[in-house]
Amino acid sequence: MLVLRSVLLFVLAAVAEIGGxxxxxxxxxxxxxxxxxxxxxxxxxxxxxxATLQPDANFGRILAAYGGVFVAGSLAWAMLVDKFRPDRYDLIGAAICLVGVAIIMYAPRS
Structure with missing residues (x-):
């Protein structure tokens, strides 16, 4: 449930920042x-x-992970709002960023 909440907060943050x-x-x-x-x-x-609503308490981790969300979200926004068509390298780069987000935010830690 915490992962779902975190992902939804990242999406909301992306809409607010990119939209703004x-x-x-x-x-x-x-x-x-x-x-x-x-x-x-x-x-x-x-x-x-x-961003302050994320369950993780580490500002640097949240902001670093959000950077990857921002990259993918910016391409999604451009596709939906500006009718931009990303090429395969845009999509591969965004996917790599999202893998980085998953590792930064959701990797098991002791």
Whole structure:
């Protein structure tokens, strides 16, 4: 149950961070305005709080593992929202990152 909770928190964190950065990008680069930028700032702040809900108490471990989630999540976001089509090297790299996440977060420790 702890692993499922952790995975769901990583997904929520990815949506908040990637979504927040995307909203700011839209506000600035696509000239959608301050409302989009403000929503992005709020989402990025929410990401910071979501990370604190992880069951592991080690900030460095959580952030390191989240880096792999961010890589895969960014490609997924790009596919869903921006209609980006990753090539096989993008997918292989994301898979390697997710294997790293699993090792960092869920390997048995004494």
């Amino acid at each position: 950065a995307w909203l700011i990008w839209q506000g600035v680069r696509e000239h959608k305005g301050l409302l989009w930028i403000g929503a992005g700032v709020i989402a990025l702040g929410a990401y910071g709080f979501v």
